Amino acid sequence: MTTALVPIAQTAIALNEDPASRLFSAWIASQTANTRQAYAKDIASFAAYLGAPSAAAAMRRLVSTDPGDGNGLLLDYRTYMSGEGLSTATINRRLSAIRSAVKLARTLGHTNWKPEIAGLKAQSFRDTRGPGLEGTRELISIALTDGNRAVAARDAAFIRLMFDLALRRGECVGLDIEDIDLAGRRIWILGKGRTQKEARTLPDKTAAALTAWIEARRVHVSDEQRAVFVSLSGRGGGQRITGRSVHRIIASIGDLAGIKTRPHGLRHASITAALDINNGDVRAAQQHARHANPQTTMKYDDNRRDIAGSVAHGISALV
Numbered sequence: 001m002t003t004a005l006v007p008i009a010q011t012a013i014a015l016n017e018d019p020a021s022r023l024f025s026a027w028i029a030s031q032t033a034n035t036r037q038a039y040a041k042d043i044a045s046f047a048a049y050l051g052a053p054s055a056a057a058a059m060r061r062l063v064s065t066d067p068g069d070g071n072g073l074l075l076d077y078r079t080y081m082s083g084e085g086l087s088t089a090t091i092n093r094r095l096s097a098i099r100s101a102v103k104l105a106r107t108l109g110h111t112n113w114k115p116e117i118a119g120l121k122a123q124s125f126r127d128t129r130g131p132g133l134e135g136t137r138e139l140i141s142i143a144l145t146d147g148n149r150a151v152a153a154r155d156a157a158f159i160r161l162m163f164d165l166a167l168r169r170g171e172c173v174g175l176d177i178e179d180i181d182l183a184g185r186r187i188w189i190l191g192k193g194r195t196q197k198e199a200r201t202l203p204d205k206t207a208a209a210l211t212a213w214i215e216a217r218r219v220h221v222s223d224e225q226r227a228v229f230v231s232l233s234g235r236g237g238g239q240r241i242t243g244r245s246v247h248r249i250i251a252s253i254g255d256l257a258g259i260k261t262r263p264h265g266l267r268h269a270s271i272t273a274a275l276d277i278n279n280g281d282v283r284a285a286q287q288h289a290r291h292a293n294p295q296t297t298m299k300y301d302d303n304r305r306d307i308a309g310s311v312a313h314g315i316s317a318l319v
Helices: 018-031 033-050 057-066 067-083 088-107 131-142 147-164 168-173 203-217 243-257 263-277 280-291 294-305 307-316
Strands: 185-191 199-202
Touching: 018 033, 018 057, 018 088, 033 067, 033 088, 057 088, 067 088, 131 147, 131 243, 131 263, 147 168, 147 203, 147 243, 147 263, 168 243, 168 263, 243 263, 263 280, 263 294, 280 294, 280 307, 294 307
Parallel strands: none
Antiparallel strands: 185 199
C-alpha cells in the first residue's frame, strides 16, 4: 500500500470534537516536547497506512478494535514497514507510539486490548567511535573556514556541544538563550525522555565557541527570538534550526573532511573519548553520556577495546 503521509497540521484537533479526537489531543499533550512531534508524525504515518483521513480517525480505529484484530493489524503494519525498507529504529518508534496511544485509551476505559506485537530486535551499535579525535578536530577546523563568519561560528559551536558535552542533536536544537550562563560556565538542557532541564558544566573551549556564535547571532535574529541556534538562509532564516538541517550541516562538513559522519557520530566519539581519558571508567562515561542503563555505556567500552578481536587473535595463535 502506498499513500501520502497525513500532514501534521491535520493532527491539531480541537478538544470539543468527538471522543477519538479528544483522546488524540490528550495523548499528544501527555508527551514531552521532544517526543510530541515525532509521535504525531508516527500516528500520521499509521493513518496513511490505514487510508484514514486523519490521526483522530486512526485513533478511532485503534480503540474500536478487539485484541485479536488489533494485534493482527499491528503485525501487518510491522511487516509493511519492513517491506518498505524502514530502519529498525523507525519501525520500533512507530510501534511505540501506537502502544503509548492505546495504553492511554485503555487507562481511560476506551478500549480493553493491549498491543502484544514487539518491535524488531535492534542490532548492536555498528560503530560507537564516530569520527574520533582527529576527525572531530578536522570537522571543527573545516567549519571555521566557512566564508560566512556567522555560519562558521554556529557550526563550530554545534560540533563543540555535541562532542565536548555529548549532546544529542535535539538537545542542541532545543536550547534557548536563557538556558546558557556563559559567565557561570553552565548550560541547561532538556535531555531525552526528561520533563525538566538539567545543568551541565561548560568547558572553556565550549564556552568560547558558544560566545563567538552568540555574538555573531545578534545581527541575524530579533531580540524576541529565544532559540540559540537558528537557520541563516532560506525562508527559515532567523528561525530555530531544525534537526534535519543540523544533520545536513554535519554531513556536509564531514564530506569536506573526507569523513562519513552525522550528529550522533560526534556523541559516539565523545563517549568513546570519555572512556579513553578515564581509563575505561564506565561510571564516569555513563554520567557524561547520561545513559540510563550502564549496559549501554559498556557497549561503547567493549567496542573501544575490541575484546572480541583480542580473543580471536589469541585463538588464532593457538593453531
